[in-house]
Amino acid sequence: MQIDLFTIYVLCAAVLGVASAMAFGESLFNLRHQKVLRIWSLAYVALLAGSMLVVWRAELPPVLGAGLSNVLIFVGYGLMVAGISAIGGQPVRAPLGPIACGIVLWLWAGPDLPLPLWHAMAALVIACIQFAGVAALLSPSLASLRSRPIAIAIFVIHGMVYMGRVIAMPLLDPATDAFALQVLSVLTMGEGVLYAVAAPITLLAMVRDEGENRLIVAAQTDFLTGLANRRSFTQQAGERITPDGPAGVLLVFDLDHFKAVNDTFGHQTGDEILRLFAQVAESEMKPNAVIGRLGGEEFAAFVPFCDLREGERLADRLRCRFREAAGVSTQAVAVTVSVGVASSKDRDLEATMAAADRALYRAKRLGRNRVEPETLAA
Numbered sequence: 001m002q003i004d005l006f007t008i009y010v011l012c013a014a015v016l017g018v019a020s021a022m023a024f025g026e027s028l029f030n031l032r033h034q035k036v037l038r039i040w041s042l043a044y045v046a047l048l049a050g051s052m053l054v055v056w057r058a059e060l061p062p063v064l065g066a067g068l069s070n071v072l073i074f075v076g077y078g079l080m081v082a083g084i085s086a087i088g089g090q091p092v093r094a095p096l097g098p099i100a101c102g103i104v105l106w107l108w109a110g111p112d113l114p115l116p117l118w119h120a121m122a123a124l125v126i127a128c129i130q131f132a133g134v135a136a137l138l139s140p141s142l143a144s145l146r147s148r149p150i151a152i153a154i155f156v157i158h159g160m161v162y163m164g165r166v167i168a169m170p171l172l173d174p175a176t177d178a179f180a181l182q183v184l185s186v187l188t189m190g191e192g193v194l195y196a197v198a199a200p201i202t203l204l205a206m207v208r209d210e211g212e213n214r215l216i217v218a219a220q221t222d223f224l225t226g227l228a229n230r231r232s233f234t235q236q237a238g239e240r241i242t243p244d245g246p247a248g249v250l251l252v253f254d255l256d257h258f259k260a261v262n263d264t265f266g267h268q269t270g271d272e273i274l275r276l277f278a279q280v281a282e283s284e285m286k287p288n289a290v291i292g293r294l295g296g297e298e299f300a301a302f303v304p305f306c307d308l309r310e311g312e313r314l315a316d317r318l319r320c321r322f323r324e325a326a327g328v329s330t331q332a333v334a335v336t337v338s339v340g341v342a343s344s345k346d347r348d349l350e351a352t353m354a355a356a357d358r359a360l361y362r363a364k365r366l367g368r369n370r371v372e373p374e375t376l377a378a
Contacts, residue, residue, distance in 0.1 A: 008189040008192075008193060009054060009055045009189065012189065012192055013055075015193060016200075020040075020041045020042075020044035023037045023044065024041040026207070032214075033210070035086060036086045036087055037204075037207065039079050040083045043079030043080045044076065044200065045076075047076035053072065077130070077133075078129055080133065081129060084133055084142075120169040123169065130159030134152055134156055137151050137155065138152070142206070144213055146205075147202050147206045148209075150198075154195065219231075220232035224271055225278035226275075226278065227291050227293045227299070228290065229293060233292025237290050237300070237302040241344040241349040241352050247345035248303050248304035248343075249341055249344065250302050250355075252294075252339065252340045253277070253315075258270065258273075261333055261335055269333065276326060280318060280325055283321075285301055288303075288304055288305075311373075312371055315341050316371045319370075336369035338360060340374070343374065355374045358374065
């Protein structure tokens with residue numbers, strides 16, 4: 001059975017119609033990415049309309065058949081790229097340059113150009129938009145999405161196919177190379193059908209990947225302070241604190257008389273104090289440290305490649321900074337912190353945590369607002 005261009009264009013239009021419906025349906029339930037999904041839904045409608053105009057371009061005036069059809073296709077591809085730029089929370093940025101160039105070229109010279117040259121110019125615009133899509137996909141904000149490499153491959157292949165048309169079309173004569181032109185068009189549209197299937201599915205998968213990543217981060221983050229929660233801290237520190245691993249220090253913090261702060265100033269002030277401590281801790285810790293809120297007013301930090309003496313100095317510097325910061329806060333609350341410090345050398349997380357807890361209890365017994373290393377613990 002021979003497959004002609006008309007059949008391929010109709011198949012492509014049908015696939016784009018389904019893709020548009022899928023994107024719009026997803027937007028009804030995915031409020032975070034509603035704008036992105038509806039941009040893509042509109043993009044697929046524009047591509048569908050452009051494809052159908054191409055089917056009947058012989059029966060239509062050139063302005064509609066060749067002109068408007070290509071403009072709609074340019075706009076459709078551009079909206080796809082605009083949606084990609086917005087997945088990671090960035091402003092919507094469409095590749096207006098290639099789209100505008102394509103429209104201007106058509107208005108200026110399109111009707112008078114030989115058909116192969118016009119096809120080559122249109123293919124160049126489409127290829128440029130595809131490579132703009134690749135640039136948008138390479139954004140660091142999308143690096144964690146599992147579907148991104150597949151999307152990049154799809155846009156690169158589609159762009160390269162159209163670059164092939166840019167090279168081949170001017171070399172073919174419609175009078176003598178009709179069969180070659182037909183084969184090239186069928187191959188291009190065959191790949192276009194695959195693109196119409198693969199690109200919408202992959203872009204939808206990227207949206208779902210981003211939502212899944214946010215849920216994972218939320219499950220690992222303390223909502224009040226933005227630090228790792230107990231589960232996440234235990235997991236991260238446990239991977240680093242092993243008997244055979246490089247030694248570091250574990251610091252356990254407990255805000256002194258924190259219940260009295262809540263009772264005197266209210267829970268809102270208490271929450272501000274917890275956030276303040278988290279900010280001070282992050283600013284004082286080394287970049288490779290793991291910091292987390294264990295619960296209530298208790299925090300912990302693991303600093304790798306750090307000995308006990310250095311860890312003690314680090315903890316005392318943080319203690320002083322926090323006391324000063326709390327004293328000049330909105331409520332000027334006189335709140336302090338006690339710290340226990342333990343080495344992870346030849347220990348796992350459980351043993352290191354137990355040693356740091358014993359040092360912390362000693363700091364509490366000796367009057368609070370102090371740092372106690374494990375070597376001094378009873």
